[in-house]
Amino acid sequence: MSDLSDFFAEVGKHNLLTKEQEVQLSQRIEKGDRLARDQMISSNLRLAISIAKKYQYTGCSLEDLIQESSLGLIKAVDRFDWRKGFKFSTYACWWIKQSVRKHVASNTSSIKLPTHARGLLWKMRVMADEYEEEFGVAPTNEELADLLGVKASTLAAIVKSARWTVSLDAKVGKGNEGRSVSETVPDGAESADTLIDRQKLVYIVRNALGSLTPREDKVIRLRFGLSEDSTDHKKYPITSEEIQTLEDRKS
Amino acid sequence: MSMPKGHKSQFGYATVSSEEGCRGYREIAEIMTDDGDKMNHSTARNVFLRAMQKIASSVCNSYEHGEADKMAQDPRFQSAIHEIVASI
Numbered sequence: 001m002s003d004l005s006d007f008f009a010e011v012g013k014h015n016l017l018t019k020e021q022e023v024q025l026s027q028r029i030e031k032g033d034r035l036a037r038d039q040m041i042s043s044n045l046r047l048a049i050s051i052a053k054k055y056q057y058t059g060c061s062l063e064d065l066i067q068e069s070s071l072g073l074i075k076a077v078d079r080f081d082w083r084k085g086f087k088f089s090t091y092a093c094w095w096i097k098q099s100v101r102k103h104v105a106s107n108t109s110s111i112k113l114p115t116h117a118r119g120l121l122w123k124m125r126v127m128a129d130e131y132e133e134e135f136g137v138a139p140t141n142e143e144l145a146d147l148l149g150v151k152a153s154t155l156a157a158i159v160k161s162a163r164w165t166v167s168l169d170a171k172v173g174k175g176n177e178g179r180s181v182s183e184t185v186p187d188g189a190e191s192a193d194t195l196i197d198r199q200k201l202v203y204i205v206r207n208a209l210g211s212l213t214p215r216e217d218k219v220i221r222l223r224f225g226l227s228e229d230s231t232d233h234k235k236y237p238i239t240s241e242e243i244q245t246l247e248d249r250k251s
Numbered sequence: 252m253s254m255p256k257g258h259k260s261q262f263g264y265a266t267v268s269s270e271e272g273c274r275g276y277r278e279i280a281e282i283m284t285d286d287g288d289k290m291n292h293s294t295a296r297n298v299f300l301r302a303m304q305k306i307a308s309s310v311c312n313s314y315e316h317g318e319a320d321k322m323a324q325d326p327r328f329q330s331a332i333h334e335i336v337a338s339i
Contacts, residue, residue: 201310205335208309215288216302222279223299224333225272 004063011045019087026082040077040088041070047089048073051096059108065100072099110165117158123148124155273333300324306332 017025017040028036052065076092105118113121124144131139131147141159145152168182190198212220220226274282276292276299283290290298303323311319322328 200313202335202338204309204313205306205332208306209336211305211309212302215283216298216305218286218288219279219283219295219298220302220336222274222282223276224336225274226337 008049011042011049014042014045016046017043017088022088023082026080026088029077037077041074044073044077044088044092045070047092048096051093052100055100055104058104060104064103064107068099068103069096072096075099111161113158113161117161120148120150120155120158121162124159303329303332
């Protein structure tokens, strides 16, 4: 049995608390009772685990997520005010979510985003989902920016910064075998086949140009704006603006 | 009976006038006429297309492609030849 399963089994042994028990424990915690605090935490660990599990496909390990959600739970236990009359879970889930989201945001990307930017991204995703559900189409960046009350350029910059990064050394397939990402990225240079084809085509066109009559040759040159001698304006007349452009280029 | 509409290229018409130094058929006709080779814009186009057909025939023969006429009129072909001729 794994450590995590042991932990789940241990957590399962603690019964959930009723509202009255929560109030009693909170009152004892206020007086500095460490045992009451431990019991409050242990009894609500199930809540922390269930929230952590919702984020397990974000690229972080479940162990880390549970640890972070537990820290959020501890923070909630220390700050819970039983006088307001709410169930503890209603209050705690926000601290737990905040703690987990903070961990996910700072560990899933090598680009660190400020908290307000992460919050804006979160709101943007929620709003985009709601918009699509209501209107049946995805909102444009401008529409989202308008709804969120920010500039479209700001939103675009945040979205761009939040993109996933991929290591060039990472393997493409499963496991550690196979090609790396860097081997699959096109280098932008023409392939040998293309170069050979192009050279062949140039050879063919060059020969074909030799078979043209002087009249056809001249018309083609005029059509394509080509001249053997760019200074020979009489043979291939060009406008004064074009002469100026050529002179500018020379200088 | 309606008038025949003529040939409509599948990929539109080649327009090169937006590129630097390139000329339209009317402009070519004027230059050629000034140089003593009298022609109008239609002749300029026909001369140009005939030259294109010669190039297209050479290409077709080399690549075993059978439609030099259509290829010569294709603006994509003309654009490719423009690029190649400019690089020679």
